[in-house]
Amino acid sequence: MTHLKAMAARAKVLPHHVEQLAFLIEQLGPLTYPADMVVSRYFRAQPQLGNRDRALLAEASFTYLRRKSQIAQFAQSGQGPLGRRLALLALHHTFIDSDLGTGQRAESALADMAFVVQPPEIEWLQRYASLDRESLAPHIRFNLPEWLWQRMCAELSDEFAQSLAEAMLKSAPLDLRVNTLKAQAEDVMQQLNELGGRYQAVATPYAPDGLRLKGKPALQNQELFKKGLVEVQDEGSQLLAMLLAPKRGEMIVDFCAGAGGKTLALGAMMKSTGRLYALDVSEKRLANLKPRLARSGLSNVHPVWIDHENDVKVKRLAGKIDRVLVDAPCSGLGTLRRNPDLKWRQNPEAITQLHAKQLSILQSAARLPKIGGRLVYATCSFLQEENQAVVEAFLQSHPHYELLSPKDALKGSFPQHDGTPIGGEHLGYWQLWPQVHGTDGFFAAILQRKS
The missing domain is CATH 3.40.50.150 (Vaccinia Virus protein VP39)
Structure with a gap:
């Protein structure tokens, strides 16, 4: 506990993030509309949100959908409103799974949430982090509908199906295609790397005109994008x-x-x-x-x-x-x-x-x-x-x-x-x-x- 308090200065989650995420999860619940449409609609209704707020809420919303089976099952335990429990679990996974957090371990993820969790919630999240995932039913462990997991196992080897399921629990990188009518990939990569931070880019392994960014920055206001030198494309x-x-x-x-x-x-x-x-x-x-x-x-x-x-x-x-x-x-x-x-x-x-x-x-x-x-x-x-x-x-x-x-x-x-x-x-x-x-x-x- 003392260690977590000492790291509170690095906390990335504020109380309003938990409330906003709980509301977003509720909006996503019916699965009536595509998730990106629901999240975008919420952001348009909240113009006061900054880029960092939007990045965190969007990533946490999609983390919830990726790990919905495990999160929903464990959220039945604990105390407080169900929406808050779902949001805390989604945020906890977000910092473990993505590059938004200070580290990859559960304790570091808790440090990123130090401003919003109470002692009983810390113990609850630690209990979740120490769960034996192997004891869960496979479709729960891999967060897939049971029919889809069964279909994957019927069409693929067990080992390949598991590796595919695990890969799909991770966030996809942001890839760009360089428009060779206007620029060369090497030149664009140099310009992006000069911007630094989340714009840092490397060449994609296979596509000759592709670049992969370190993070997921907003590209709309970059001259490279506005002038048509790059397009977002996997x-x-x-x-x-x-x-x-x-x-x-x-x-x-x-x-x-x-x-x-x-x-x-x-x-x-x-x-x-x-x-x-x-x-x-x-x-x-x-x-x-x-x-x-x-x-x-x-x-x-x-x-x-x-x-x-x-x-x-x-x-x-x-x-x-x-x-x-x-x-x-x-x-x-x-x-x-x-x-x-x-x-x-x-x-x-x-x-x-x-x-x-x-x-x-x-x-x-x-x-x-x-x-x-x-x-x-x-x-x-x-x-x-x-x-x-x-x-x-x-x-x-x-x-x-x-x-x-x-x-x-x-x-x-x-x-x-x-x-x-x-x-x-x-x-x-x-x-x-x-x-x-x-x-x-x-x-x-x-x-x-x-x-």
Whole structure:
């Protein structure tokens, strides 16, 4: 106790943080809306909050969602309002799990909370820290819905499923893609490192134009961002865009463009030549692409809003396109490090519905490539029902397409590691894993239209 009081000057949590986090956790509870939307809405309603307050509350909110099973179970013990107990446990884990704290051990985390915990709460948190996690049911220990843990164990080895589950309990790093139309990665990295602190950057292990920041600073006001020299994009997403291997002057379609992260990466790879169509069923998402497009300096991108995958605008492009990327709507389970609420918002029935939607989208997109053209189907999920099962069903009804092995398709045009294309090769499929590659979890299949 004396030791903790002596360290109180380093405390990072104030009483209002606990109250605000308890309220945020209550708002997140119904899981009706995406977590980032709930947190952003709260911040807009609290303009007095500083950057440090927002960073702490956002990180603690997402830590709660990552470790919801353990936190909710242990919060049934202790004293005081349940909301306060949930908030204290979430903050405690936040300082242990992230770089916000003064150290990695539980005692150091308690020191960061010295201004807000009472003696009974300190003993309670110490009891939580000393729990034998191995005694918990696996899905509780790994903070996953039981159906998802069972699915992972059925599709992966026990050891691999555990390492994946553990990796998804950690926060994802902040990755940037350097816009090579305007800058070089080495120069941007030097400029970021001159800023110091959380802006310190290193090159991403695999993506040649990627940078990984030490922290998670607000980039919106940095000239590098405002001038379009960098875009926020996970390294895995950067690599996925490279799978398409677009060339100058080609006609390319990003079939599910969304807000356009991969569209912008593809456009830069094409050196702003040819034509790049960004298709999406959401006008709002395409509208969000416009300011990013303006910053990028690209002139070959053509956003196209479509009603559905069989829109007449899609049919007009049939047989004319060199390469098509289908980054299909999916469960997003490969992004749980940055979107932990998704594991609580998904269910087996929704996955089955997604499978049917994904197959329909892939079948529609398959009309676009010309003979010899490339079609890449991808998701940010690791579930076979959304990945291999979709591709296998597609190939059964589309004999004029063949599956290319990543090694043969990519050859020397893609980052290599120990002589093997990043993601490896398993029955012709390409997969990134958080615990193996340090990226979000991505799946892809490279398909080619036969002559």
